[in-house]
Amino acid sequence: MTEGDNSMFLLDEIDDYYPNLYFRRACDPSSGNTVTHIGFHTNRATKPLIINRLIACVRDKSYQENDDAAINEFAVYERKPNGSYGAKDGYHDDILMTRAIGLYVIDELNRNNGTPIPD
16 A cells, blocks of 8 residues: 555554553444544544643643644644634644544543543
8 A cells, every 4th residue: 555544454463562552443434334444533622622632731721742743833823713612724733633542542542541542
């Protein structure tokens, strides 16, 4: 696979060798059964949750960022006029998003005694 998004291929490949992957549970709409997927799914429902958690951690000083590149992304992250969050035009937020997802997953796993987060 050389084109497109190969992330699921990579996660499937390392799943056999690395036991510390994050799995989420979701309902399969066609069968109604609960299925397990590798990785956190960022969407319109989950993004506000992770960003609000990040804001709370920074505000409450329970998280301190030390990486200059991440700090630069924090400095240009904003709430858009439509209410969504994102980096200012021309800037990136990839590092910030990894921090937000990580903090949210840690908090939810602790709260749920290690149970994955449902979609």
